[in-house]
Amino acid sequence: MIVKLGVPSKGRLMEKTFEWFAERGVILSRTGAEREYSGAVDGIDGVELVLLSASEIPRELAAGRIHLGVTGSDLVRDKLANWDSKVIELAPMGFGHADLIIAVPKAWVDVDTLDDLDAAAAAFRARHGFRLRIATKYHHLVREFLKANGVADYQLVDSQGATEGTVKNLTAEAVADITSTGDTLRANHLKVLSCDPIHRSQATLFKSRTAHWTDETRATLVTLKEMLGLGD
Numbered sequence: 001m002i003v004k005l006g007v008p009s010k011g012r013l014m015e016k017t018f019e020w021f022a023e024r025g026v027i028l029s030r031t032g033a034e035r036e037y038s039g040a041v042d043g044i045d046g047v048e049l050v051l052l053s054a055s056e057i058p059r060e061l062a063a064g065r066i067h068l069g070v071t072g073s074d075l076v077r078d079k080l081a082n083w084d085s086k087v088i089e090l091a092p093m094g095f096g097h098a099d100l101i102i103a104v105p106k107a108w109v110d111v112d113t114l115d116d117l118d119a120a121a122a123a124f125r126a127r128h129g130f131r132l133r134i135a136t137k138y139h140h141l142v143r144e145f146l147k148a149n150g151v152a153d154y155q156l157v158d159s160q161g162a163t164e165g166t167v168k169n170l171t172a173e174a175v176a177d178i179t180s181t182g183d184t185l186r187a188n189h190l191k192v193l194s195c196d197p198i199h200r201s202q203a204t205l206f207k208s209r210t211a212h213w214t215d216e217t218r219a220t221l222v223t224l225k226e227m228l229g230l231g232d
């Protein structure tokens, strides 16, 4: 049996993940043709690299199809109900930092807090006859957060990309999305509500609680954790 390690298949997350493992003696690489999603692992026996979309890694971990996986902590929390019953956080990796925040148009000078948003949402519904729309791909995290903070008069609209553009395009009044430099928000004339972020995300190494662990894969995991400097 082999330990299957799921890693983002492209972009910054893949490169930084490869660097993070290489600094610890585990050499991950993409093999084959440029667009072929196959990989190799050197420096340790019994580990197979599985290249996947970052947003699919939570589901693959929960289904037990991979033993270990690297993805953003935001994606695990949003995509898995009761995420900590399905996966264990082995290591925050110190890159891929981004905050999940709520932002409204800069021109809304009276809206700075969640209470203001709640009041604005009630006024919006009274005036327009439908609920204020918040565009996001983080449906679960945003719903839970707004419920916990007593904001009810809104509706979520799904946006799988270019979320900050939805306000200008008049398909939403507010957004809930991740930000790192803040450039995209500024460029789209949006401001972040003055409360703690819904979640502070970073790339994290997760272990599946549901994957099948044999004596052999458990022994490989012990060796791997030693190399990665992770205690028990």
Ligand SMILES: Nc1ncnc2c1ncn2[C@@H]1O[C@H](COP(=O)(O)OP(=O)(O)OP(=O)(O)O)[C@@H](O)[C@H]1O
Pocket: 008, 010, 011, 013, 053, 054, 055, 056, 071, 072, 073, 074, 075, 096, 097, 098, 178, 179, 180, 181, 201
């Ligand atoms: N600008 C950013 N700065 C830092 N981290 C980011 C940024 N944008 C996204 N992330 C993080 O990267 C992860 C998502 O990565 P990515 O967009 O590659 O995944 P994906 O949605 O699976 O992509 P695709 O579906 O196109 O393969 C999330 O955990 C997110 O928090």
Ligand SMILES: O=P(O)(O)OC[C@H]1O[C@H](OP(=O)(O)OP(=O)(O)O)[C@H](O)[C@@H]1O
Pocket: 160, 161, 162, 163, 164, 177, 178, 179, 180, 181, 182, 183, 184, 185
């Ligand atoms: O604060 P910033 O540094 O500007 O980064 C934030 C942007 O990065 C992410 O988008 P991404 O580039 O992943 O594209 P997407 O819109 O297709 O999700 C996120 O959705 C924001 O749009």
